[in-house]
Amino acid sequence: MESNHRLSILVIHGPNLNLLGQREPGIYGSVTLSDINESLKSEAKSLGVKITTMQSNHEGDLVNAIQSALGSCDGLLINAGAYTHTSVAIRDAISAVNLPTVEVHLSNIYRRESFRHHSYIAPVAIGQISGFGDRSYILGLHALTHYIKQMEKSG
Numbered sequence: 001m002e003s004n005h006r007l008s009i010l011v012i013h014g015p016n017l018n019l020l021g022q023r024e025p026g027i028y029g030s031v032t033l034s035d036i037n038e039s040l041k042s043e044a045k046s047l048g049v050k051i052t053t054m055q056s057n058h059e060g061d062l063v064n065a066i067q068s069a070l071g072s073c074d075g076l077l078i079n080a081g082a083y084t085h086t087s088v089a090i091r092d093a094i095s096a097v098n099l100p101t102v103e104v105h106l107s108n109i110y111r112r113e114s115f116r117h118h119s120y121i122a123p124v125a126i127g128q129i130s131g132f133g134d135r136s137y138i139l140g141l142h143a144l145t146h147y148i149k150q151m152e153k154s155g
């Protein structure tokens with residue numbers, strides 16, 4: 001890949017994340033999804049990467065978005081919401097496109113109900129950031145950008 005290539009990252013938000021701000025604020029905080037997307041965009045700008053964001057409540061739409069990243073994006077930042085714990089299809093899509101992926105969660109899924117302790121996505125992700133509220137996304141963006149840049153450097 002050419003060295004002046006501008007990295008492109010697709011940010012994927014899964015089900016119910018469109019309700020952030022009003023949804024269980026004691027768990028997820030008062031920040032809205034558009035606030036998160038705005039702060040991701042400004043962070044991306046300072047990192048020199050391009051981001052595209054999408055949200056869907058539908059599993060198949062999330063699979064389509066992951067597939068569409070092939071050939072157009074360098075990495076995926078994903079909060080699959082409840083599909084984290086149920087979706088073999090999303091996991092397979094990530095595995096199929098083979099793009100570096102960072103999994104994020106606002107809440108610490110390991111401090112919550114046991115059905116949230118298992119992630120289908122974790123084994124196909126570089127890593128997971130969970131429990132830092134909306135900051136999880138910014139931390140995830142940094143981790144993913146750093147990882148891709150290192151990969152490109154090592155050729």
Ligand code: DQA
Binds near residue numbers: 017081082104116
């Ligand atoms: C979540 C955690 C999931 O267990 C839950 O279903 C969500 C949000 C998080 O960001 O903390 O919808 O992914």
